[in-house]
Amino acid sequence: MSNGFLSQEEIDSLLNGGPSSNEQPVNEEKPKQDLLTDIEKDLLGEIGNISMGSASTALSQVTNQPVNITTPVVSITNFRELSKNFEVPNIVLEVKYVSGITGKNILVMKSTDAAVIASLMMGGDGKPMTTELSEIEISAVQEAMNQMIGSAATSMATMFAREVNISPPVSQTWTEDTIPESQDIGEDEELVQVSFSLTIGTLVDSSIMQLLPVQTAKKIVSIMMGEEEKEEAAVAKAAPTPAPAPQTQRAEVNNSPQPTNYDFTSKPIEEPKRQPVNVNEVSFEPLPTNQPVMRPAPDNIDLILDVPLEISVVLGRTKKSIKDILALGNGSLIELDRLADEPVEILINGKKIANGEVVVVDENFGVRVTSVISGEERIRSLR
Known part of the structure; x- marks a missing residue:
């Protein structure tokens, strides 16, 4: 205000509801x-x-x-x-x-x-x-x-x-x-x-x-x-749908003076001639008689599932004389007929059924099965 009159800016501020000089600015930052x-x-x-x-x-x-x-x-x-x-x-x-x-x-x-x-x-x-x-x-x-x-x-x-x-x-x-x-x-x-x-x-x-x-x-x-x-559905719904592309219409002009007549009469379709097929009977080679036949397990196999079997592992074998056996003591070494990296034999009741390798499981020795012998070898070992 100057000379007792309001300036134009002060009048506009009052009409527009502007903040007074005593008001503090509002901080819109969210806490x-x-x-x-x-x-x-x-x-x-x-x-x-x-x-x-x-x-x-x-x-x-x-x-x-x-x-x-x-x-x-x-x-x-x-x-x-x-x-x-x-x-x-x-x-x-x-x-x-x-x-x-x-x-x-x-x-x-x-x-x-x-x-x-x-x-x-x-x-x-x-x-x-x-x-x-x-x-x-x-x-x-x-x-x-x-x-x-x-x-x-x-x-x-x-x-x-x-x-x-x-x-x-x-x-x-x-x-x-x-x-x-x-x-x-x-x-x-x-x-x-x-x-x-x-x-x-x-x-x-x-x-x-x-x-x-x-x-x-x-x-x-x-x-x-x-x-x-x-939220995803709302965003998809709010997204504007693109307007379909305008289709260009093509005008077809027929310059022929008379309309064309078409014959829509159906005609039978001729099937192609098929060549005769020769059918021969299937012949199979006879099965060899020297191979063992693996028979299915009997229905009453459950009766013997609880029978305990003794499992043993053979690290190797060797032959020693009585003199060498009597000379054995603490710290003596016995050399076996098997290499260090060769698989060991897994026996069930003294019969070989698989090969494996020695491992350590929780500070105990164990054997991991690497191969199971075939059915023919298994039958031969059980005889």
Whole structure:
């Protein structure tokens, strides 16, 4: 206002309902806590609990220790906030979903826990002297995390009733001076953080976390709630139907002065002459009489199925004189008539029925059957 009169701009502002000087600008940015509802958080936590349960089984197999991953906590964060609040250094493993789901999955593990896993995988006692990992130890931990995230993807495929494939993982080390780099995720982009408690025997009592873009988390929720098909149907219905291509009509001009008469009288179709076919009787060669005939098992074979048979394995044989036998003692060597890589004989009640190779099963010796002798040889051995 100047000289007691309103300017044209002030008059237009009053007529259009413009904001007064005392009003504060409204921040339209959505709060973080409103990005996911409580139901969506609970559902993501339950999915993470099931999938990481499979991941704990994979980790237990490579470390030979009982592993427990439970108690998921879902929150919203970003890389910049994590670098301030989460303990570093860490091992970060990132994979992309190739089919079944769109988006990424990032698994973060503390370096102190990774050092214990590397020690166990390399035959140690799980009590490393330092948390600084060598290249070989980092590769071992990355392979363990790869097995974990692969098992988690398999578990998700079972829950979603669809095939879920992931790309080869990309790993990196997260230190105090660096923030994890991702081609599609910025430092300030909102992420869904699912944190779990991690225990490995009595060696580790820590935490591990999974990071998902908000769009990926929403996609997982829509699949589990059965809303994905509705969304796809709505998108397909809203898509404009392409107009049919205009058809060009062709005008046919008949320059003949008189109409043409056509004869539509049907004529019989003459069948082609067939050549006579010679039919001969089939003759078979007589069966040889010197081959054994394998008869079907009798109907009452069940009566003898519980009869015990003695199974023995022959590593080899040799002949020794009484003088040589009496000279045997602790540490004596007996050379057999069989090479080291030759198959051993498997006997049933003293009769040879198969060949095999010696294996070790749970600190016990066993024999893997490599070939079963033919019916003729089996009958000959039983005589």
